[in-house]
Amino acid sequence: MSELEAVKDALLGFDAEKLAKATEASLKKNISPQEIMNVITASLKLIGEKFEKGELLLVHLVASGEAAKRAISEYLEPLLSKEGTVVAKIGTVAIGTVAGDIHDIGKNIVASMFFSAGFKVIDLGKDVSVESFIKAVEQHEPDILGMSTLLSTSLPIQREVVEALNNKKLRETVKIIVGGAPVTPEWAEEIGTDGYAEDALEAVNVGLRLLGKE
Amino acid sequence: MPTNLKGGQLFFLSKQDVKKIHDASLKVLEEVGMKSASKSITKFFSEKGAEVNVDTDVIKIPESLIREALKKAPNKVTIYGRDKKKAIELANKKIYFGLGGTPTPYILDHKTNEWRRPGKEDVVNATRLGESLFEMDFIMTIAGAFDVPYQLEYIHEWAAILNNTTKPVVYSAPGLFNAEKVVQMGKAIKGEALKKEPPFGAYVELASPLSFNLQNENVFQLAQSSVPIVVGQMPQLGATVPVTFAGAATISNAENLAVLTFAQLLNPGTPYIFGAHIAPLDMRTARLDYGAPEFAMGNIVNSSLAEFYHLPSFGWGGCSDSKLPDAQAGAEVMMNSLVAATSGINLIHDCGYLAAGSIGSLEAAVIASEIAGMVKRIVRGMEINEETLALDVIRDVGPGGQFLSHPHTLKHVSKLYMADIFNKESEVKWAKKGKKDVRVIAKSRVEQLLSQPPSQDKTLNEKLSMIVKKAEEEIRGK
Structure with a gap:
């Protein structure tokens, strides 16, 4: 097995330890970080497709995403940034569970799927205030802002964030996607967002569509 | 009147198994602790001798506090409802079925067959249906008041429910504001007898794993007024708790012991009902799986731990992942209802929930009621003499x-059990009468039951409306 095959093999085996070792071994063989990156991205895409077909489970998707994240941040990104190369990303997503709500497992799954699909993900966490969402948009200039909530009583915070972005003249700089159990397509439209996603997979598809990268 | 049947014929866990979970939970509370988003909960535990880290907001609860709390919690809790004759006595594995749960974001409209956003009127209708359904012993909801200001959603729902049923109620009152209003409603119903004859229990939900949130501050108010606390956090197998039942039970039990200790420290003797919804996260869709066999089995964990601590228990049944009251719904509802009852769960809620609690359905509730009747019959067993x-x-x-x-x-x-809506006729007669599917029968039963006069009490209505009005003014003042 070649070094790059070992990278793919480790990722398809959802093994973070093996992936780290295979990445290290590839670099020792003078394989370029970008080339390794390409194999990781292609493998994640393959895993995503298998998940969509029902051949793999959520846990596999999350495990491979975490493994890739570690290999990229520990081995590849430092080298690439030294070279002055910016890691190619489809786009940047800032995502959080809105204020008043600390149920964030759904948001975490969405974040993980965006990462696996090749996005840079800025996870704002849970119980995120309107101000923190605005600050994140100002600071990270994301292409997409994702907001989740499980509680119906926290729904209106999504509207407040959209309004605050309007007031700050930031609304046009970012696409907004909302989701969570009480969120409906009608609600998403009513409060002036760009998209509604009923599950994590859908969220990524909506994101790709909004950025014209379907 | 409730049938007061005793369940608990199904056993999975030995006493030693349960003891292992108990020991593991104590270790979790002492070594890992609970994280609190509420400063007042952190402060309270700190004052009572728990080890609190003010930087991380983690509360570590020593075994001594838990042991004391367990001694103080009552072994039997009675919820009376508006009509005392309908009281349910939560102890000794007596089983009671309840309509619905916390508010659902959608309702399946039985007239149009479409699902839509529910409003307060739907909460009223759901309650009236529950009031009429013989097998429903207590009332939660299968709708939600999405047409009122969101800060007042729960207050309106409580008023709608209490106005329209005389049966015992269990409902959600997250946060201090809601809890305060709900206690006022309790006093409007029972006056000074609120502590002695609580007409309802209040549902309290932590966020797994091991987290108090701001909403849990309602315990301060509820415990002071001796409102029975019904705990129902949702640990998700493989997502917010370990994928193994034992690990999930360890966390879920630790969360219960944390709330129990909190409540007993506030007011010794606070009625406490042990619960949680241990449910798998469907690994293909990332949805909670209400129709899974593991979800049904979570009842056994609750009933076994509740028995170990001599506490009443809260569980679920009558619910499904299906979007319609169809064959899948029938199978799942029968499975979880039967498992819940034979595990001896005192409060079996969620009847009429479809789509893993996203859709409430009146037709599904009528069918779940029939299934509850069949289950009660099985639990009644047979006499040999x-x-x-x-x-x-x-x-x-x-x-x-x-x-x-x-x-x-x-x-x-x-x-012998006599079916209410399930068809037992000959195929010829059934065909002559229009070959009606059970859903058609259930719909007409919904219509028939909703045409009966509501169980309202004019004086109480006025009192509850005043509480809602004052709450509205408070919100507007803010």
Whole structure:
């Protein structure tokens, strides 16, 4: 097995330890970080497709995403940034569970799927205030802002964030996607967002569509 | 009137198994602790001798506090409802079925067959249906008041429910504001007898794993007024708790012990009902799986731990992942209802929930009620004694005879289960009557039950409306 095959093999085996070792071994063989990156991205895409077909489970998707994240941040990104190369990303997503709500497992799954699909993900966490969402948009200039909530009583915070972005003249700089159990397509439209996603997979598809990268 | 049947025929866990979970939970509370988003909960535990880290907001609860709390919690809790005759006595594995749960974001409109956003009127109708359904012993909801200001959603829902049922109620009152209003509503119903004869229990939900949130500050208010606390956090297998049942039970039990200790430290003797919804996260869709066998089995964990601590228990049944009251729904509802009842869960809620709690359905509730009736029949079991062995009757009738006309049959025939809406006719008769699916029958039963006069009390209505009005003014003032 070649070094790059070992990278793919480790990722398809959802093994973070093996992936780290295979990445290290590839670099020792003078394989370029970008080339390794390409194999990781292609493998994640393959895993995503298998998940969509029902051949793999959520846990596999999350495990491979975490493994890739570690290999990229520990081995590849430092080298690439030294070279002055910016890691190619489809786009940047800032995502959080809105204020008043600390149920964030759904948001975490969405974040993980965006990462696996090749996005840079800025996870704002849970119980995120309107101000923190605005600050994140100002600071990270994301292409997409994702907001989740499980509680119906926290729904209106999504509207407040959209309004605050309007007031700050930031609304046009970012696409907004909302989701969570009480969120409906009608609600998403009513409060002036760009998209509604009923599950994590859908969220990524909506994101790709909004950025014209379907 | 409630049938007060005793469940608990199903056993999975030995006493040693349960003890292992208990020991593991104590370790979790002492070593890992609970994280609190509420400063007042952190402060309270700190004052009571728990080890609190003010930087991380983690509360570590020593075994001594938990042991004391367990001694103070009552072994039996009675929820009375507006009508005392409908009181349910939560102890000794007595089983009671309840309509719905916390508010659902959608309702399946039985007239249009479409699902839509529910409003307060739907909460009223759901409650009235629950009031009329014989097998429903307590009331939660299968709708939600999405047409009122969101800060007042729960207050409106409570008023709608309490106005329209005389049965015991269990409902959600997250946060201090809601809890305060709900206690006022309790006083409007029972006056000074609120503590002695609570008409309802309040549902309290932590966020797994091991987290108090701001909403849990309601315990301060509820415990002071001795409102029974019904705990129902949702640990998700493989997502917010370990994927193994034992690990999930360890966390879920630790969360229970944390709330129990919190409540007993506030007011010794606060009625506490042990619960949680251990549910798998469907690994293909990332949805909670209400129809899974593991979800049904979570009831066994709750009932076993509750028995170990001599506490009443809260669980679920009558719910499904299906989007319609179809064959899948029927199978899942029967499975989780039967498992819940035979585990001896005191409060079996969620009847009429579809789509893993996203859709409430009145038709599904009517069908779940029929299933609850069948389950209660099974739980009732059979008596073996001289009278039921009927040796004299057998001698009397003899070989080749018939029992239909024997007085013994007439005497005992009422012990057989009589279906309410499930069809038992011949295929020919059924065809002649229009080949009706059970859903069609359930819909007409919904219509029929909703046409009955509501169980409202004018004076109480006025009192509750005043509380809602004052709450509105408070919100507007903010």
